[in-house]
Amino acid sequence: MEQLLTEFPELSRGALRDLRRYIDGNFKDFTREYGELIETMFDPLKWFLLWVQSVLLATPWPIVIIVLCGLAWLASRNWKLVVGTAAAFLLIGWLGMWEDTMVTLAMVSVATLICIGLGIPFGILMARSDRLQAIITPILDVMQTIPSFVYLIPVVMLLGIGKAPALLAVCIYAIPPIVRLTNLGIRLVDREVLEAADSFGASYRQKLFNVQVPLALPNIFAGVNQTIMMALSMVVVAALIGGSGLGTPVLRAVNNQYLALGLFNGMAIVAIAIIFDRVSQAYGKRLQKHREGGHGV
Amino acid sequence: MVSDLQKKKPAKTKVEIKNLYKIFGPNPKAQVEKVKGGVGKPELLAEHGHVLGLNNINIKMPERAVQVIMGLSGSGKSTLIRHINRLIEPTAGEVIIDGEDVLSMGPNELRDFRRKKASMVFQKFALLPHRLVKENAAYGLTIQGIAEKEAEERAQKWINRVGLAGFENHYPAQLSGGMQQRVGLARALATDAEILLMDEAFSALDPLIRTDMQNVMLDLQEELHKTIIFITHDLDEALRIGDNIAILRDGVMVQQGSPQEIVLKPADDYVSDFIKDINRGRVLMVGSVMDGEKKVPGPTVPSDMAIEDALQVMTSAQSQSAVVEKGGKPVGSITIEDMIAAIARTEGKTEGSSAYT
Structure with missing residues (x-):
């Protein structure tokens, strides 16, 4: 009795080892069986990523900077942001990080596109059904809180080291905010406006595309912004499994105590993050121009 | 004089609601029999955990007239109007248009009915904030699949008609409340639906703007003759615009009738309470309180003139009585005493006005 209270009634060492072996063994079998198939499934994504990356690398740097500045202008209509973008990228190039930055840029853009492409439809489905919301919410919680190193293990076992697993790892981490905020945004749409749409005989599609999604845009946009930020914050971890880009020199710096190298590359990531954040927020705000005027609707 | 209370001969019924019940709760169907058996709202809530929204509503709404449904908040009036286009499904009963x-319509039929036959104006306007005034006005038409350009052209007529010309390219948030509701009205009119459902459409507006909007609506009605079903909690508004008024209390229909009938013969204390503070002299018409038999001398007044105005006419003619005329023919007579008795407040009224019924 006394022993029961002082020592936790844990599994015996043998049973525990068997349990772990059982799980590992099964997953290894699964990997052997389906690993190749899953890898081929991810091939198109990998090719797309490599294509974006090669386009960015092959384009002369002044053109890349002009295009980036042009995008910043189109999205924000703010000269300060455009000048800041140009300055940041010129400095990055001058400090010898141009190629790594382009690789990271490709990774983050593709990951963000995938997250938007999957996340928004999922968020819409989730907003339609309370049951689906009850199922997906805890999954998103796990995706956001589980230490990324934990899911790197099965990802690497399945897909090996390279671009595809890195992309997958980034997406797993970055997709929850866009799903959550799409769901939230659609659920927050004014019930009266929806009722009005119903009263005029709007079909489900008409309601979704003319009312719910447009009115949820501020929240959806906050989700896109968060997704970009989280994708950037995964760059170093992604480098660990072959994502390359700005994360690789950071890892090298950690291993060798190269302070300046780590700092430069870290600051480059920060600079990209700030530019993306400001530009996407400014764009989100511009979408909401119709709210100006003082008489709330 | 009864003939004069119903000014027109009974019009064709456009919307008929029969034995309608609405009960809110986990298992409303099971409660219907209890309610039919006489269980009231408080007992149903206390003993069965269901809320009685509407209790055996029967009403016929005539074509091309303004039917007002009146009641305080919680009386079920907004619930009732939503049964007409089935934004709310009844627990039991029939809605016949x-x-x-309406209740037997499938999803496609219902959508078609909502697109073409009945349009709605909302208390809080419910405009699409991200669309321009012209796009909002054309909303019902674009839903029908009409190309944007044509829809906006057709809606333009209604934008002009409600007095919003020049504001087509504004967003709703840039307009005042009254102007936003004009957009709501234009949106509802643009589909050319025969039935207009107005859910406390002017309640959110301040008094001056409200009168303004009532005028806009009455002007339009003069020309369009739609079947308007108008929800309000404001008796002055009801008397002003209603051809018929139905009064709801706690989900029960307390009284139905013309404005004159409601004011002259309130069905119970609840209705009496309602009409206590109105200006009877301005609401009551000469025709409602005249004597159809007696012949008296005096100036001539039309039967639909307000007592207040008739008094003015008689005082300036220095006459104690007047001849009431309808369509150029004398139909009765009225004396100053008749009028004063009619204007007297509800408390002393029951006895006094019974002489005229």
Whole structure:
């Protein structure tokens, strides 16, 4: 009795080892069986990523900077942001990080596109059904809180080291905010406006595309912004499994105590993050121009 | 004089609601029999955990007239109007429009009915904030699949008609409340629906703007003759615009009738309470309180003149009585005493006015 209270009634060492072996063994079998198939499934994504990356690398740097500045202008209509973008990228190039930055840029853009492409439809489905919301919410919680190193293990076992697993790892981490905020945004749409749409005989599609999604845009946009930020914050971890880009020199710096190298590359990531954040927020705000005027609707 | 209370001969019924019940709660169907058996709202809530929204509503709404449904908040009036286009499903009962049962419509039929036959104006306007005034006004038409350009052209007529010309390219948030509701009205009119459902459409506006909007609506009605079903909690508004008024209390229909009938013969204390503070002299018409038999001398007044105005006419003619005329023919007579008795407040009224019924 006394022993029961002082020592936790844990599994015996043998049973525990068997349990772990059982799980590992099964997953290894699964990997052997389906690993190749899953890898081929991810091939198109990998090719797309490599294509974006090669386009960015092959384009002369002044053109890349002009295009980036042009995008910043189109999205924000703010000269300060455009000048800041140009300055940041010129400095990055001058400090010898141009190629790594382009690789990271490709990774983050593709990951963000995938997250938007999957996340928004999922968020819409989730907003339609309370049951689906009850199922997906805890999954998103796990995706956001589980230490990324934990899911790197099965990802690497399945897909090996390279671009595809890195992309997958980034997406797993970055997709929850866009799903959550799409769901939230659609659920927050004014019930009266929806009722009005119903009263005029709007079909489900008409309601979704003319009312719910447009009115949820501020929240959806906050989700896109968060997704970009989280994708950037995964760059170093992604480098660990072959994502390359700005994360690789950071890892090298950690291993060798190269302070300046780590700092430069870290600051480059920060600079990209700030530019993306400001530009996407400014764009989100511009979408909401119709709210100006003082008489709330 | 009864003939004069119903100014027109009974019009064709456009919307008929029969034995309608609405109960809110986990298992409303099971409660219907209890309610039919006489269980009231408080007992149903206390003993069965269901809320009685509407209790055996029967009403016929005539074509091309303004039917007002009045009641305080919680009386079920907004619930009732939503049964007409089935934004709310009844627990039991029938809703018949032009002889067709709305409740038996399938999803496609219902959508078509909402697109073409009945449009709605909302208390809080419910405009699409991200669309321009012209796009909002054309909303019902674009839903029908009409190309944006044509829809906006057709809606333009209604934008002009409600007095919003020049504001087509504004966003709703840039307009005042009254102007936003004009957009709501234009949106509802643009589909050319025969039935206009107005859910406390002017309640959110301040008094001056409200009168303004009532005028806009009455002007339009003069020309369009739609079947308007108008929800309000404001008696002055009801008396002003209603051809018929139905009064709801706690989900029960307390009284139905013309404005004159409601004011002259309130069905119970609840209705009496309602009409206590109105200006009877301005609401009551000469025709409602005249004597159809007696012949008296005096100036001539039309039967639909307000007592207040008739008094003015008689005082300036220095006459104690007047001849009431309708369509150029004398139909009765009225004396100053008759009028004063009619204007007297509800408390002393029951006895006094019974002489005229």
